[in-house]
Amino acid sequence: MKLDQYSFEDPPEAQRLREAWGRVLARISEEGVTETVYRRFLATLCPHGLQNGRAVVNAPGQFVQEYVTDRFADRLQAYLEDELGEPVRLEVRGTPQERPKGTVPREKIPAIPAVVETTPFTPLPKYRFDTFIAGQSNRLALAGAKAVAAAPGTKYNPLFIYGSSGLGKTHLLHAIAQELLSRNASYPLHYITAQAFTEEFVYALQNNRMDKFRSMHRGVRVWLLDDVQFIAGKDKTQEEVFHTFNSLQSEGRQVVLCSDKPPRDLLLMDERLRSRFESGLVVDIQMPDTETRCAILQSKAAQLEIRIDHQVAMYLAQNVPGNVRILEGALTRLAAQSSLLGHGVELESAQEMVERYYRATTVVKPSFDQILHIVSRHTNIPVSDIQGTSRKAPIAMARHMAVYVTREITNDSWKHIGSLFGNKDHTSMLHANKKVREMMNRDKDLNASVRSMICDLYPEGLS
Ligand code: ADP
Numbered sequence: 001m002k003l004d005q006y007s008f009e010d011p012p013e014a015q016r017l018r019e020a021w022g023r024v025l026a027r028i029s030e031e032g033v034t035e036t037v038y039r040r041f042l043a044t045l046c047p048h049g050l051q052n053g054r055a056v057v058n059a060p061g062q063f064v065q066e067y068v069t070d071r072f073a074d075r076l077q078a079y080l081e082d083e084l085g086e087p088v089r090l091e092v093r094g095t096p097q098e099r100p101k102g103t104v105p106r107e108k109i110p111a112i113p114a115v116v117e118t119t120p121f122t123p124l125p126k127y128r129f130d131t132f133i134a135g136q137s138n139r140l141a142l143a144g145a146k147a148v149a150a151a152p153g154t155k156y157n158p159l160f161i162y163g164s165s166g167l168g169k170t171h172l173l174h175a176i177a178q179e180l181l182s183r184n185a186s187y188p189l190h191y192i193t194a195q196a197f198t199e200e201f202v203y204a205l206q207n208n209r210m211d212k213f214r215s216m217h218r219g220v221r222v223w224l225l226d227d228v229q230f231i232a233g234k235d236k237t238q239e240e241v242f243h244t245f246n247s248l249q250s251e252g253r254q255v256v257l258c259s260d261k262p263p264r265d266l267l268l269m270d271e272r273l274r275s276r277f278e279s280g281l282v283v284d285i286q287m288p289d290t291e292t293r294c295a296i297l298q299s300k301a302a303q304l305e306i307r308i309d310h311q312v313a314m315y316l317a318q319n320v321p322g323n324v325r326i327l328e329g330a331l332t333r334l335a336a337q338s339s340l341l342g343h344g345v346e347l348e349s350a351q352e353m354v355e356r357y358y359r360a361t362t363v364v365k366p367s368f369d370q371i372l373h374i375v376s377r378h379t380n381i382p383v384s385d386i387q388g389t390s391r392k393a394p395i396a397m398a399r400h401m402a403v404y405v406t407r408e409i410t411n412d413s414w415k416h417i418g419s420l421f422g423n424k425d426h427t428s429m430l431h432a433n434k435k436v437r438e439m440m441n442r443d444k445d446l447n448a449s450v451r452s453m454i455c456d457l458y459p460e461g462l463s
C-alpha cells in the first residue's frame with residue numbers, strides 16, 4: 001500500500017470535507033452513541049481528502065477501521081452525502097503502514113493533510129463567556145478561564161480543564177480567545193486541537209518545516225490546546241508538546257489545556273509531562289444539574305430565536321439523557337419539527353420527541369457482573385478468580401484489566417471500585433489501573449484486547 005495512493009491535492013476540498021465531517025460526527029453523537037464508543041472510535045477518525053466523489057477518512061489502525069466500518073459505515077456515508085450535498089463514496093482506511101523511511105515517527109498517526117496552512121484563529125462567535133451558563137458543575141472551570149482571560153500568564157498557569165465530552169470545554173477555550181481578541185484584535189494567541197497539532201507536527205517533520213512549526217507555536221502569549229487526551233500513546237507528539245510547553249512557560253506565557261481525563265489518567269510516556277500539566281490549576285467540569293440544564297436550554301433557545309416555555313425547557317432538561325451537546329440537539333430537533341408542523345414548541349411535542357428518540361436510545365451502562373464476564377471470556381480466567389485473591393500473574397493481570405475496564409465504563413470512584421473487588425483499598429485500585437495503562441501503552445495486543453472488551457460491553461455502539 002503506497003502512501004501516494006492517498007494523496008489529494010485540493011486543499012479547499014479537504015477543508016470542505018473537514019467541515020462536513022465535523023457536522024457528521026456532531027449528528028452521530030447526538031443520537032445516543034455512548035461516550036466511550038464516540039471517543040475511542042468515531043472521534044479518532046480523521047478526514048483526509050475529497051476528490052472525484054471519493055472521500056477518504058483515516059482511522060488510527062485496522063481495529064478502529066473495522067469497528068467503524070462494521071457499525072457506522074452506512075450512517076456515516078448517508079450523513080456525509082447529506083452534509084456535502086452530493087453523492088460521495090466514503091472510504092474509511094486504516095493508517096497506511098508504509099511511509100518513506102525515517103520521516104515519520106514510529107507511532108501511528110491518523111492523518112497527514114495534503115497542505116497545512118495556518119490561518120489566524122477565529123473563535124466561534126457563539127462561544128463567549130456571556131453565553132456560558134454558570135452552575136455548580138462548571139463554576140471553578142469558568143472562574144479559572146475568566147481569570148486567565150483577564151490576566152494571562154499571571155495566576156493559573158497552566159490551567160487544565162477536564163470533563164466528559166459535550167460539557168463546554170471547547171466553549172471555554174473559545175471564550176478566552178474571544179475575550180482577548182476583543183481587547184486586541186491582533187493578540188498573539190493560538191488555539192489548536194491536539195489532533196491538529198499532531199497532523200501539523202508530522203507534516204512539518206516530513207517537509208522540513210520544523211522551524212516554522214516551532215516558531216508558530218512558541219511565539220504566542222496564550223496557547224490553547226484542546227482535546228489533549230489525543231496525544232495519549234503518541235510519544236513523539238508528547239515530546240513536542242512537552243518542549244512547546246516548557247518554552248512557553250519559561251517566557252511566562254499562558255497555557256490552557258482541555259482534556260476528557262485528568263492528567264493522572266492520561267497515557268503519558270513521561271512523568272514530567274504529567275507534572276507539568278498538574279503544576280497550575282486543574283479543574284473539572286461535571287454534568288450540569290437540572291436547573292443549569294434548563295437555563296442553558298433557555299439561553300440557547302434565545303440565541304436561536306426559538307420561543308420555549310419554562311415548563312417545556314424543564315421537561316427537556318429532566319428527560320433528555322446525556323450531555324449539553326445532546327440537549328442542544330434535542331432543542332433544535334424539536335424546533336425544526338415544530339416549525340414543520342406549524343405550531344409552537346409545546347409540551348406535548350416535547351414529550352412525543354423524547355419518547356420517540358431519546359427513551360429508546362438511552363444507553364444502559366453495563367453492570368459490574370457483565371464486565372466481569374466479558375473480562376473472563378477474553379482472558380479465560382474464571383470470574384471467581386478475578387474476584388478472588390490469588391496473586392498468580394495471569395489471574396492478577398485479568399483482575400487489573402477488570403479494574404481498568406470498570407473504571408472506564410462506570411467512572412465510579414476508586415473507593416467504590418475497591419468495594420466491588422472485595423473491599424480492596426483505593427490505592428491498590430489506582431495501582432492496577434496504572435499498570436494496565438502503562439502496559440497498553442507498550443503492548444499493542446494488550447491494548448487491542450482491552451479495547452475489544454469495552455466494545456463487547458457496548459455491542460451495538462447504539463442501543
Ligand atoms: P466539549 O468541548 O466539552 O466536548 P463543547 O464546548 O463543544 O464541549 O460544548 C458542547 C455544546 O454545549 C456547545 O454548543 C456549548 O456551547 C454547549 N455548552 C456546554 N456547557 C454549556 C454551558 N454551561 N452554557 C452554555 N452552553 C454550554
Ligand code: MG
Pocket residue numbers: 166169170171226227
Ligand atoms: Mg471539545
